[in-house]
Amino acid sequence: MGTLALAAAATPAxxxxxxxxxxxxxGHIPSSRPDGSPSTSPSxxxxxxxxxxxxxxxxxxxxxxxxxxxxxxxxxxPSAYDCSGLTQAAYRQAGVELPRVSQEQSASGRxxxxxxxxxxxxLYWGAKGSATHVAVYVxxxxxxxxxxxxxxxxxxxxxxxSPSGAVRVL
Numbered sequence: 001m002g003t004l005a006l007a008a009a010a011t012p013a014x015x016x017x018x019x020x021x022x023x024x025x026x027g028h029i030p031s032s033r034p035d036g037s038p039s040t041s042p043s044x045x046x047x048x049x050x051x052x053x054x055x056x057x058x059x060x061x062x063x064x065x066x067x068x069x070x071x072x073x074x075x076x077x078p079s080a081y082d083c084s085g086l087t088q089a090a091y092r093q094a095g096v097e098l099p100r101v102s103q104e105q106s107a108s109g110r111x112x113x114x115x116x117x118x119x120x121x122x123l124y125w126g127a128k129g130s131a132t133h134v135a136v137y138v139x140x141x142x143x144x145x146x147x148x149x150x151x152x153x154x155x156x157x158x159x160x161x162s163p164s165g166a167v168r169v170l
Contacts, residue, residue: 052139055094055170056120062093063136063144070152081146081153087122087134096169098122106131109169114162120170123163137166 052060063086070080077089084102091098098105106124117123119139124131135145138155143163146153 052119055096056118058094059090059096059120059136059170060138060144063087063090063138064155066090066146066153067144067155068153069146071146071149073149075146083134083146086144086146086153087136090136091122091169094120094170098169102126102131102134103129105134106165106167109167112166112168114158114166117166118168121166121168123166125161125164128165128167131164135163 066077066081066086066089069077071082072080073082074085075081076085081089084098084100084105087102087105088098088100098108102124105122106126107129109122111128112118112121117137119137121137123135123137123143123145124133126132133145135143137143137158141158142155143158144153144155147156
C-alpha cells in the first residue's frame with residue numbers, strides 16, 4: 001500500500017469534517033469509506049451498458065473528461081471544480097443553463113425515481129432544494145462528481161454513496 005493510501009486509511013473521520021459527505025460540514029462525499037478503508041474509483045459496470053445519445057452523451061462525455069481534475073471550493077473549471085461547478089459546466093456543454101449552487105440545481109428539472117435513472121440525470125445528496133452535493137449519473141450504476149479536495153473529480157459507483165434523489169433536466 002502506498003504512502004498516500006496509508007495516509008487516507010489512517011485518517012480519522014473527524015479529519016474529513018471540512019470536506020466530508022452528507023453528514024459533514026460542507027456536504028461533500030468523504031474520501032474514505034465509513035470503515036476507514038480508502039476509496040477508489042470503481043470501473044463502470046459494463047454488464048448493463050446504457051445507450052447514451054444526444055444531449056445526455058454531451059453531458060456524460062464532458063463529465064467523464066474531467067475525471068482526475070482537482071477540487072476547489074467555488075471552482076467552475078477548467079482545471080478544478082466544486083460539485084455544482086462541475087455539473088453546471090457539464091450541462092452547459094449541452095446548452096442547458098443550471099443555477100450555480102447545489103441547492104438550486106437539485107430543484108431544477110423534474111423528479112426521477114432512483115430506480116429509473118438515465119445517463120445525464122442530475123443526482124443530489126440531501127433534501128431537494130437544500131442539497132449538499134450534486135453529481136452527474138453517467139450510466140452503468142456510476143456517477144461523476146467533484147467530491148472533495150482529497151480526491152477531486154472521480155467516477156464512482158452508486159453503491160459507494162447512494163444519492164437522496166435525482167432530477168432530469170435534459
